[in-house]
Each structure stands twice: as structure tokens, then as C-alpha cells.
Amino acid sequence: MRYHSKHFVAVLVSLSTACFVFFSYGSSVAADGTARTPQPRTVNPALGQSVDNAGFSYAVTRVTDSTSRKQVGAEFVTKTDYSRIQAENSDGSQLLVLATNDDGLLQYALVNTRDLRTTLIVLPASNISGISWLHDETEARWHPNEPDVIRFIKGQNSYVGGLQVYEYNTRKRKVKLLADLRGKLPAHWGKELYGMTHHEGEYSRDGNRLAWAIESGHNNSEEPVGYVAFDLRGGGKVLGTLDHDGRNHDHLSISPSGEYVVISAQDKTSAYPVDFSTEQVLMWETQHSDLCTTPTGVDCYVSVSFDDTENPEYGWIYVEELGSGKRTRLIDVFGLGNTSLHLSARSFKRPGWALLSTYNCAAGDSHERATALCDRISLIELSSQARVIPLAWTQSSGENYYREPHASLNADGSRAYFNSDWGNAKQVDVYRIDIPSAAYR
Secondary structure, rough: OOOOOOOOOOOOOOOOOOOOOOOOOOOOOOOEEEEEOOOOOOHHHHOOOOOOOOOOOOEEEEEHHHHHHHOOEEEEEEOOOOOOOOOOOOOOOOEEEEEEOOOOEEEEEEEEOOOEEEEEEEEOOOOOOOEEEOEOOOOOOOEEEEEEEEEEEOOOOOOOOEEEEEEEEEEOOEEEEEEOOOOOOOOHHHHHHHHHOOOOOOOOOOOOOOEEEEHHHOHHHHHEEEEEEEEOEOOOEEEEEOOOOOEEEEEEOOOOOOOEEEEEOOOEEEEOOOOOOOOOOOOOOOEEEEEEOOOOOOEEEEEEEOOOOOOOOEOOOOOOOOEOOOOEEEEEOOOOOEEEEEEEEEOOOOOEEEEEEEEOOOOOOOHHHEEOOOEEEEEEEEEOOOEEEEEEEOOOOOOOHHHHHOEEOOOOOOOOEEEEOOOOOEEEEEEEEEEOOHOOO
């Protein structure tokens, strides 16, 4: 979820037989999993420099300098888009981030991972999309397998939105129309339509499939009318549609295999095959989550239940297989301390893992209440004997949306990226964690 109120919940790492949890860090740990040492404060490293990770074994390197750009309001901001969105391209040469332009507005930009130079994405003049730059509602996404290719839409309202997906080749500096759903959707939805994932959707892991929520711009109504799953090949082939049923949806996405659509709404989160023939209710709420792949290659959904007290996994981070409905509890997150969190599971070349980032841990004045998940980035194994491997402190205040970590994994799980204000109330930047293969053993 984006731009929504944060959840403050109790956090306790369970050491029960239902969930064996392994921690590896330097601070003192009690038998109940609580860390007696709160997050240490360290000096913000310079651009390209690494920081002493205060008890963790993994290097943290600063990869952007937001102060070189104009402020957003009272802040300097350069950040990755979101935990559910892949920041790194397929060969690791570039990052897709949001940075401010000369008008103080956020737009998509590229970070060269070798020299750490940040460059705003400016599209070629008179290109087929009709827009000249990728503003923060164009849902810019890396092609999963082509390192120079970015997909995008024109916008998320009736004034600029549409039913087209465009592709921008950053090396050739060319824009082409990839898919167009005009004339392919149910007639009763109307004609003045536009589609989007509401910020948080990604493509299937082969880059061929996508799902959208469709809204009508008739009389500027901005009303949802339905959902569609489609294949981008051949100009866009509709795989299935579903009429809007009144649910207050937050976002939707397609599964890694491209076989399921997951619609996350405030009253329920559901998975459907791409023809929308059946419904699998995942939870009767919407929460921070991601779509994932189990160690055996099955599409899955990883989330936390904070609000639905009737959910058997209430208070847990858990994973559910799409299709079979098999559930596995991972971490009991009710107990000591309070935290908000995000999940990322974009490491499709290393299935069976997710990344957890936590913030706004309200431990009060007593260090005894700071738990072993507070204010840090951790790997979570998607299995019944889930290992939790802390990687780094976030140094994030979490005081507003930009200052939340929103950590995400790259495709092979070798690097994680997160945002942090590093205790500075006016500066948000991107940081990288290098994760050796040995961390997963």
C-alpha cells in the first residue's frame, strides 16, 4: 500500500516449534528473541562509501546524493519506488529511482551503478507516447530480462491516462507502443477508459503479462469499472476480465508465472486465474505484501495480517500458495515492541526468500522492548522452519512516506536496496546491501 496510514503492531519473534527462527547479529539477544541493544546511530557515509554496520556482517553503501538536486517541499529526496518494485535492471548496471527535477517534482531517473551518477529520464521529442518525461505516476518498470528497456504508462487519471503500454529503450533512446487495449474490453465498461496497477503492480517474470484495474473517465468520473489480465505480445491480447463489484481496491498485480491476478482491497484480497473464473480469498483486509515464488517454483503471496482477527494467521507474517491455498506461518509479529513493515519478494532467480524492512518501532524509553525485528532489513526464508537473517540497520526515522525504507531485492538476491533519511530530517537517499551467497546457506 502507498500513501496509507501506517500500521503500528507488536512484534515478537517466535521461537516455537511452529516457526524456528535463526538470527545472526552482534547485539545481545534474549531467549524471547528481543534485542537488548537499540539501533545504533552512525555517521551517514559519503556517496559511494560504505558504513560500519554495527554488528551485522553485510556492507551498506550509499548510492545516491539527494542534496545535489532540488528539494521536494522541505526535503531532499532520491528514493527507490517501492518494496514491490524491482529497482535494479537485469544486468545490475542501472537502478530505476525517483528523484526531483528542476520544478521540485519527483520523476523517474537512472543511477549508473558504476559511477553512481543520477540522470533524470527525458524521453525523445515527439515520441509516440505524447509525454516528455516519466512522472511518478507512469508506473515505470524494468523489463525483467532486457537491461536497457523500461515499460511505462501515461498516467493514472482521465486527463493523461489510457489503455496503452509503452517501452523505452534507454540505450537507443527510442519509445515504441507495446500494447493497446482500446476496443478489446467489455462494451458495457464504456469508451473513455484508462488502466493502471495503482502504483504497486509488476509484470510476470518473463515480462509478457500484466494486470490492470480499469477506470472510466466519462464526465471525469474516475470510477472503477473492472479488471483485466492481458498478454503484451502482438499488441496486447486480453486473457480475462472481471467487472468491478464495489470493492475498495488498493492495488493489483500479476503473479510471477503470469497465471494469477491478485487484487488487494480494503475489504478483501483475492487471487484469480487470469480468466477470472474462480476466486481464492487470501485475507479479508489489505496489507503490505508481495507476490513470490516458493522454493519449489509455485506462485505465492507473502503478507502480514494486522487487522482481521478472524484470520487464522492473525498477527503473523505468512505465505500462501496461489491455487492450492496451502499456508505456512513464518514469523509471529505480535508481542513486545511496535513496528511497521514492508515485504519484497522479487528475487525470482533465488526463489523461496523475501526481504523484510521495518520502521517506526515504538519501543518507548525502555531498551528492553526493542525487538529483534526493529529498524532493520532482514531476509526471511519462505518455509515452515523460516530462517530470519538480519542484514542491516535502516537508520530510517519513518516520519513520513519518503523516509520509510521500502527495501527490495534484486533478481538473484545478491543485493538489496533501501531508502533512509539516516536520522537527517531533510534528506532521503538510496543505500545498497551486498549479500553473499553464503548468507542463504
